Amino acid sequence: ARSALTDLRPQPDDIAADAVTGLSRTPKALPSKYFYDAEGSRLFEAITRVPEYYLTRTELALLEDKLPAIAQAIGPGAHVVEYGSGSGRKTELLLEHLRDPVAYTPIEISRTAVLDATARLSVHFPQIEMLPVCADFTKPLTLPKASQRAQRTVVFFPGSTLGNFANDSAQALLAGMRQTMGPNGCALIGVDLDKDTALIEAAYNDAAGVTAAFTLNLLARLNREIGSDFDLEAFRHHAVYVRERLRIETCLVSQRAQQVHVAGKTFAFAAGEAMQVEYSHKYTDASFATLAESAGLKVTHGWNDARDWFGLRLLQP
Numbered sequence: 001a002r003s004a005l006t007d008l009r010p011q012p013d014d015i016a017a018d019a020v021t022g023l024s025r026t027p028k029a030l031p032s033k034y035f036y037d038a039e040g041s042r043l044f045e046a047i048t049r050v051p052e053y054y055l056t057r058t059e060l061a062l063l064e065d066k067l068p069a070i071a072q073a074i075g076p077g078a079h080v081v082e083y084g085s086g087s088g089r090k091t092e093l094l095l096e097h098l099r100d101p102v103a104y105t106p107i108e109i110s111r112t113a114v115l116d117a118t119a120r121l122s123v124h125f126p127q128i129e130m131l132p133v134c135a136d137f138t139k140p141l142t143l144p145k146a147s148q149r150a151q152r153t154v155v156f157f158p159g160s161t162l163g164n165f166a167n168d169s170a171q172a173l174l175a176g177m178r179q180t181m182g183p184n185g186c187a188l189i190g191v192d193l194d195k196d197t198a199l200i201e202a203a204y205n206d207a208a209g210v211t212a213a214f215t216l217n218l219l220a221r222l223n224r225e226i227g228s229d230f231d232l233e234a235f236r237h238h239a240v241y242v243r244e245r246l247r248i249e250t251c252l253v254s255q256r257a258q259q260v261h262v263a264g265k266t267f268a269f270a271a272g273e274a275m276q277v278e279y280s281h282k283y284t285d286a287s288f289a290t291l292a293e294s295a296g297l298k299v300t301h302g303w304n305d306a307r308d309w310f311g312l313r314l315l316q317p
């Protein structure tokens, strides 16, 4: 099968400029997309294995359980377009269960990640055309055309990654997916569901401290890459579920009054000052339907695990 890379030449991130912009806000903030350097990606993998972080294992079990029904709803001849570099086992499960899938396109900013994902999958699925794309999926995209056998574009976005986007960005991302899928396409999206506060908060405050290390790695990354001087001992991970906004709000709290130097500028933190670093939105059926509608999409099917902790939703224009 063909496997040429389509390189849409994503604009490289300006980490220093983004950090300065965020630190100049009130309250201070840093973008969560910078969590995922090599060390951050390793720590996130470790999070998916801590007992409190139910999301990944619940979604995998849900896929295993419901894929026959999902494949039925999607129909034959899919061109699967995954937002992200391929979720390993989740992507394999989807491709295994779909009827006569024709092509697979992972979209990812990292050239190596997107090529690795397709190389790995092409061994398992030699009959599927591999059409990797190096691009920023939050920006407008023109994707390579799959063979004429493809009947339908299926956007795959598992993991509740949508939840890490603020509402306006999530809406824009879904609107972009609507363009990508076309009038006859659909999107299969994994969403973490609203539930008991204690269960959600435990997932973001694991006892082993892996999530705290993941959050603090953001500061370590800035120190490594842009030469800032954050003192990692002087900030503490803090994650709370704010039910009115249906989201985990994670911040780093300054443990004392201190100054930090970033890209030639000095930023003062008060003792106890919280810097916003991540949102993880949770959804109700109503909140997700409203979000989908705001992007011109309808929720046509939904599957939850037996405890209603995690859901998969099929969206169509």
Ligand code: AVI
Pocket (backbone or CB within 6 Å): 047, 055, 159, 160, 161, 162, 163, 164, 203, 204, 211, 214, 278, 279, 280
């Ligand atoms: C990748 N994303 C869906 C994770 C989440 O649950 O929001 C990232 C994460 N942050 C802390 N723990 C996991």
